[in-house]
Amino acid sequence: MSDSVEPTSGEQSRSRKRVKNYGTGRTALLDAAVRVVAQGGLRKLTYRAVAQEAGVTHGLVVHHFGSRDALIEEAVNHAIHSSLGSSALGDGTGRPADFSSGLVDMVESGPELQAFQYELLLEARRRPELLPHLRSLYEEYFEATRRELERMLPGPVDRGTYRLVFAALEGLVLHQLVFGEREATEEALDRLRSLLTDLAQG
Incomplete structure (x- = not known):
């Protein structure tokens, strides 16, 4: 041996x-x-x-x-596109029952990706030079939300509506990231989908 x-x-x-x-x-x-x-x-x-x-x-x-600035800009772009791809906002089915179906798993499988975005949002309050990057890239989130809502709701969707829906999704992501309450997130998403179903039918 x-x-x-x-x-x-x-x-x-x-x-x-x-x-x-x-x-x-x-x-x-x-x-x-x-x-x-x-x-x-x-x-x-x-x-x-x-x-x-x-x-x-x-x-x-x-x-x-x-440069560090180029690294930050590309990392922001990478994070948001990765999140869009996994949250079902970018390529949903157009059915309220399936809206943002990947959101819960997205948080569980990539918590660093979500934490990164919140860190940048907070840092942008201290470093305004980050705002243009974040603003233009968040517009992609807003636009993806608007497009998906317009696939399921009658008529055009106004800015207040798609911003409200996105804010709900973002808040759910933050709470699940911090508190880890998967079931609470799923319950809230079910309620949101029910409201969207009512809007689609009304």
Whole structure:
């Protein structure tokens, strides 16, 4: 029987880095940036932090993005498009009973993605230069909500209505993210769908 050999500290470090390596492509780096901000806020977002989180070199992050502002802008864009794809807002069925059917699972499967967006919204109160990026990208949320509501409701949907519905969805996401009450979120969504069904039929 051979003796077991304990890895050296250098080998342990290399092993941890290999395990943590999520990929070296642009999307993997954006995912790492989202996790860094979700865990520590926007102030923790540096090239080195993203590189460490992704298990790649600092230079690779610099190569892909060039500036911290570009990294932030692309991470915001990535986060919102990822959320749109998983929330069923972007490609719903047009039936009130299916409205935002992926929302609960979206929060459970990607809490960092949601936390990242709330961190940026709060940071934008202190850093107004973030507002144009967030405003233009949130318009995509609003527009996706409007389009989906117009597929199920008679007549055009006014801004107050689609903003109200989106605000309800966003509030449910935040509460589930913080309190983890999946059943409460599902109950509220069922009630929202019932209201939309009544509007569609009325």
